[in-house]
Amino acid sequence: MTDVRPIQVPFVALGPSGVAVRDRFKDLTARDARVLRLVGDHLGSLFSRDLKARCAAGLAHDTDQWADRKRALTVESSSRWAGSITKATHDQWALARRSQLAYIRSLEAGIATITHRLSLPIGEKGSKKAPGGYRSAQEWFAKTRRLRLLQDRLQRLQADYQVGRVRVVRGGKRLLRTRHNLDAAQLTKAEWRERWQAERRFLTADGESGKPYGNETIRITPDGQVSIKLPAPLAYLANARHGRYVLTARVSFPHRGHQWRDRVAANRAVAYRICEDVGRGRWHVTASWTVPQAQTVPLETVRAGCVVGVDTNADHLAAWRLDTHGNPVGEPRRFDYDLSGSSQHRDAQIRHTLTRLLHWARRHDLTIAIEDLNFTAEATREKHGHRKRFRKLISGMPTGKLRDRLAAMAAELGVTVVAVDAA
Structure with a gap:
C-alpha cells in the first residue's frame, strides 16, 4: 500500500501584526533635499561598516559585541541612530541567513530530482507524483554535468551556513548588475550612480513610546511638521534647537491618517523611514507601528x-x-x-x-x-x-x-x- x-x-x-503607511514630502526645498542626502549618506556609510562587522562575526556574535558596535557608532551619530543601525544590521543578517537556507533547500530539491531522473531509463514516462527519465542521451549527459555543478554549489553554501557566513549587497544585486548593462536599462552612468547612492542611504528611525510624538530621532507632529535629529558630525546643519533640522515640507498620511495622528498625539511608538524616488524626483516617508493581531x-x-x-x-x-x-x-x-x-x-x-x-x-x-x-x-x-x-x-x-x-x-x-x- x-x-x-x-x-x-x-x-x-x-x-496583520503591523501597519505601514506612506506619504510624499510636498514642497521640499533644495536645502531640505541636500540635508536629507547628507544625513542619509553619512548614516549609510555607518550602516555598511556595521553590517561588515556583523557579517564577519557570524555565529560567534553575542550581546557584548552588539554593545561594542553600538558604542562605536554612537560617537559618529547618536545613541538612538546607533540603536536603529545595529538593529537594522542584525535584521539584514538574519534575512540573508533565511534566504541562504531557502536556497539550500531549493538546491537539495533540484539535486534529488536530477538524481532520480538519471536513475531511470531514457525516455521512460513519469507519473503525477514523480517525473520520468530524460528524453534523450544528450539531455541525460547535460544533466549529469548540471548535477555536479549543483552539488559543488550546495557544498559551498552548506559550508557558509555552518559558520554563519552570508553575502549581502547593499543597494541590491539587481541594481549592481545593471551597472554592466546600462544600455539595456536605458541609463547613463550618472543616473545609475544616483540610484545606487539613493538605495544605500540609511534614514530609518525606530519608535519609542513615551517620547514626544513617539519618535525622538525622526519626529513628525500631528500637523505634519517633520524634524530630524542630526548626527554629531552634521550638527552644523541644524536650524532648530538641540541639533535638529526642521524640514519645510509637511506630510499628512491620507491613508489611515487618523490612526497615525492618534498614536503620535498619545506619544506612542511610530517608526519612520525616509527614501528618495530618483526616477520620479520625489521623497517619501513611511510610518509603521505594531498592532495587536485581530x-x-x-x-x-x-x-x-x-x-x-x-x-x-x-x-x-x-x-x-x-x-x-x-x-x-x-x-x-x-x-x-x-x-x-x-x-x-x-x-x-x-x-x-x-x-x-x-x-x-x-x-x-x-x-x-x-x-x-x-x-x-x-x-x-x-x-x-x-x-x-x-x-x-x-x-x-x-x-x-x-x-x-x-x-x-x-x-x-x-x-x-x-x-x-x-x-
Whole structure:
C-alpha cells in the first residue's frame, strides 16, 4: 500500500501584526533635499561598516559585541541612530541567513530530482507524483554535468551556513548588475550612480513610546511638521534647537491618517523611514507601528456559517459558496486579474481583485476559505524540465503572498479567512 499524504488541518488565518503607511514630502526645498542626502549618506556609510562587522562575526556574535558596535557608532551619530543601525544590521543578517537556507533547500530539491531522473531509463514516462527519465542521451549527459555543478554549489553554501557566513549587497544585486548593462536599462552612468547612492542611504528611525510624538530621532507632529535629529558630525546643519533640522515640507498620511495622528498625539511608538524616488524626483516617508493581531473566531463557528471556497488560478480567483458539508451552492463567481507587466502592475491587480472579492463576501456575510498553497518545490526547473511555460506559470502565481495579503485586508473589513489544505 502506497503512502498517502496526510491532509493538513484547516486554520483561521491571523490578521496583520503591523501597519505601514506612506506619504510624499510636498514642497521640499533644495536645502531640505541636500540635508536629507547628507544625513542619509553619512548614516549609510555607518550602516555598511556595521553590517561588515556583523557579517564577519557570524555565529560567534553575542550581546557584548552588539554593545561594542553600538558604542562605536554612537560617537559618529547618536545613541538612538546607533540603536536603529545595529538593529537594522542584525535584521539584514538574519534575512540573508533565511534566504541562504531557502536556497539550500531549493538546491537539495533540484539535486534529488536530477538524481532520480538519471536513475531511470531514457525516455521512460513519469507519473503525477514523480517525473520520468530524460528524453534523450544528450539531455541525460547535460544533466549529469548540471548535477555536479549543483552539488559543488550546495557544498559551498552548506559550508557558509555552518559558520554563519552570508553575502549581502547593499543597494541590491539587481541594481549592481545593471551597472554592466546600462544600455539595456536605458541609463547613463550618472543616473545609475544616483540610484545606487539613493538605495544605500540609511534614514530609518525606530519608535519609542513615551517620547514626544513617539519618535525622538525622526519626529513628525500631528500637523505634519517633520524634524530630524542630526548626527554629531552634521550638527552644523541644524536650524532648530538641540541639533535638529526642521524640514519645510509637511506630510499628512491620507491613508489611515487618523490612526497615525492618534498614536503620535498619545506619544506612542511610530517608526519612520525616509527614501528618495530618483526616477520620479520625489521623497517619501513611511510610518509603521505594531498592532495587536485581530482575535480570530473558532473554526467550529466558521463552519456553522456560510463559507465561500476560493481557488487560485493563473489569471483569476474562482469563488463558489459552500454549504455546511462543503458542497457548492448556487452559481460560481470569477474575479479576473492580469499578472503580466511590471511588479507594480501585478501588485495593483492583486489588490483590486482581493478588494472585489472581500466586498462581495462582506455583502453576503461570508467566510472565505482559500487554499494554503506553496509552489516552492513545484517551481524548480529540474522537476518540469523543458516545460518553461509551465514553470513560469507556477512561479508567477501569487500563492503564499496572496493569502497573507488577503488576511490583512480581510481583517480591516471584518471578514474571516480560513486556510485549508489544497487536497
